[in-house]
Amino acid sequence: MVMENLGTSLRNVLKRIAGAPIVDEKLVNELVKDIQRALLQADVNVQLVFQLSKNIKERALEKNLPKGISPREYLVKIVYEELTKFLGGTPKPIQIKEKPFKIMLVGLFGNGKTTTAGKLAKYYSKRGNKVAILGLDVHRPAAMKQVEQIAKKVNVPSFIGTTEKKAVDIWKKHKDELNKFDIIIIDTAGRDALSDDLIKEIKDLNNTIKPDEKLLVISADIGQTAEKQAKEFHDSCNITGVIATKMDGTAKAGGALSACSVTQAPIKFIGVGEQIDDLEEFNPEGFVGRLLGMGDIKSLLEKAKEVISEEEAQDMGKKFLKGDFNFLDMYEQIIAMKKMGPINKIMEMIPGFSNMKIPKEALQVQDDKIKKWKCIMQAMTKEELEDPEKVFNRTRIDRIAKGSGVTTGEVRELLKHYKQTKKMAKLMKGDPEKLMKKFKGKLPGM
Numbered sequence: 001m002v003m004e005n006l007g008t009s010l011r012n013v014l015k016r017i018a019g020a021p022i023v024d025e026k027l028v029n030e031l032v033k034d035i036q037r038a039l040l041q042a043d044v045n046v047q048l049v050f051q052l053s054k055n056i057k058e059r060a061l062e063k064n065l066p067k068g069i070s071p072r073e074y075l076v077k078i079v080y081e082e083l084t085k086f087l088g089g090t091p092k093p094i095q096i097k098e099k100p101f102k103i104m105l106v107g108l109f110g111n112g113k114t115t116t117a118g119k120l121a122k123y124y125s126k127r128g129n130k131v132a133i134l135g136l137d138v139h140r141p142a143a144m145k146q147v148e149q150i151a152k153k154v155n156v157p158s159f160i161g162t163t164e165k166k167a168v169d170i171w172k173k174h175k176d177e178l179n180k181f182d183i184i185i186i187d188t189a190g191r192d193a194l195s196d197d198l199i200k201e202i203k204d205l206n207n208t209i210k211p212d213e214k215l216l217v218i219s220a221d222i223g224q225t226a227e228k229q230a231k232e233f234h235d236s237c238n239i240t241g242v243i244a245t246k247m248d249g250t251a252k253a254g255g256a257l258s259a260c261s262v263t264q265a266p267i268k269f270i271g272v273g274e275q276i277d278d279l280e281e282f283n284p285e286g287f288v289g290r291l292l293g294m295g296d297i298k299s300l301l302e303k304a305k306e307v308i309s310e311e312e313a314q315d316m317g318k319k320f321l322k323g324d325f326n327f328l329d330m331y332e333q334i335i336a337m338k339k340m341g342p343i344n345k346i347m348e349m350i351p352g353f354s355n356m357k358i359p360k361e362a363l364q365v366q367d368d369k370i371k372k373w374k375c376i377m378q379a380m381t382k383e384e385l386e387d388p389e390k391v392f393n394r395t396r397i398d399r400i401a402k403g404s405g406v407t408t409g410e411v412r413e414l415l416k417h418y419k420q421t422k423k424m425a426k427l428m429k430g431d432p433e434k435l436m437k438k439f440k441g442k443l444p445g446m
Contacts (some may be wrong), residue, residue: 006254007291009038010083014076014292023071028060035079043223044254048086056082080288087257087284092266094213094241096129099182104211105243106202106233109190111219112245114143116271117187118150119279123269125156129182134174135160136167136205137189147187154276167201168208186211194229199236206237214239215268218256220246226255234263245271248278327377327385330418372406373414379403388418 013034020027032053039049059078065071094103103120105113114137121131133156135147144160151158159178161170167189178184188205191198206214216239218226233239242263244256247270257267267282377385379400384391391397392415401408 006038006042009041010035010079010291013038013079017072017075017079020072023060023075025061028057028075031075031079032057039254042254045227045258048258052082052086055085080292083288083291084284087287088266088282089284091281091283091285092241092268093281094268096124096183097212100179101183101213102186102209102211103183103213103215104186104188104205104209104237105215105217106188106237106239107190107217108194108229109140111190111217111222112271113190113217114146114150114187116217116243116245116269116279117147117185118154119271119276120185120269121151121156121183122154122276123279124183124185125154130180131156131183131185132178132181133158134171134178134184134186136170136186138164138167138170139189139191143187143189168204171205171209194232194236199232202233202236213241213268215241215243216263216265217243217245220244220256223255227258230263230265234265239263239265241265241268243267243269243271244282248272327380327388327391327418330377369413372404372410373417375404376400376406376411376414388415391415 013031016031016034017023017027035056036049036053039052040046056078059082060075065074069077105117105120107113114135117133121133125131133147133151135144135158137143137147138161144162147160148158159170159174161167161173164170164173186205186209189198189201214237216230216233218229222229230239230242242256242265244267270280270282270287272278272280380391384396384400391400391411397408397411397415401411404411
């Protein structure tokens with residue numbers, strides 16, 4: 001999960017609000033201290049934490065409460081809004097204008113620039129852009145090979161230099177050929193520390209290439225030293241944005257997030273996993289929503305759009321509500337879900353699900369089940385896929401189990417899941433709210 005420790009601490013704050021008999025100054029002071037403690041433990045800058053706390057406290061103790069909202073709801077609203085504002089307020093996506101649009105990545109060695117170059121290339125390729133990666137790291141022996149490998153992995157061309165001693169010379173060598181692309185992702189060299197020669201190289205590249213975006217790639221696990229790095233890189237090339245990597249797990253990412261305040265450069269993307277698709281456009285509202293357990297519907301829909309068309313989604317939805325969907329429809333749903341990523345990452349985007357405290361082991365079981373269900377359905381005949389009722393037969397169950405390499409119990413479990421889903425569809429025709437209450441805290445197939 002994104003910033004798991006901070007998210008847990010902040011959700012506990014919301015629970016205290018929900019369970020408080022009254023909202024008074026004492027409660028507000030205690031909550032502010034809890035928020036301060038959570039943010040400081042996540043390596044957020046002390047001054048920024050105190051400013052955020054001050055804003056929350058001043059708004060929470062205002063005498064004029066807005067109409068139509070309870071004191072508890074208003075306090076939750078304040079925490080959400082101030083955290084969102086702290087992380088940049090509204091999304092500030094990259095606007096692709098003139099082509100070729102040049103995105104130059106800078107940062108120290110080990111922060112994931114080359115991997116991020118591949119993720120960015122994949123991200124923009126999926127959106128219909130003609131993308132290329134340019135490798136300019138002339139100092140690290142394996143750098144050019146790594147650029148070639150990651151470009152091949154995401155199916156985009158790479159441009160490198162094997163004999164050039166200066167990064168600028170590689171740019172000049174490929175400049176004309178790169179003009180035919182929509183977007184060029186430029187991977188630059190890093191160092192263990194920001195040295196004079198690295199600063200000079202970055203300045204030379206910046207002046208020669210004139211990139212449209214200069215993004216600082218910074219790891220979530222480096223703590224408060226992120227601020228110093230951000231300032232030094234900003235001074236050398238005037239960075240326009242930040243990509244925070246390694247945002248999955250328990251890393252103290254507060255330093256990387258608050259580093260943006262030093263440069264006034266917004267976070268453009270966050271890396272949320274090791275897979276090539278684990279890159280998200282940064283949306284402060286959705287990010288805070290995930291931290292607080294409120295979900296991130298916008299990011300969920302964005303992921304869904306990448307794997308299924310709007311027409312397919314509408315068609316699937318109609319079949320679901322009619323209750324006449326079959327195994328072929330369920331198979332398509334499972335394939336789409338797997339493409340969207342691991343279940344635990346999808347669940348944290350769904351409002352309320354991250355508050356259920358479902359064990360990680362249980363979520364892993366769900367992923368394993370989906371893989372088996374896929375194999376089971378691949379062992380079915382076309383007739384069985386189109387008419388699931390025919391599978392409720394011992395002979396067929398035995399045959400399908402042997403054909404898919406699973407037990408008959410696992411085949412029956414899939415059939416049970418199908419029946420439950422169909423029953424759910426029928427209930428949806430009646431009262432959806434009643435359905436949600438009935439299934440609250442449960443996962444299909446568990």
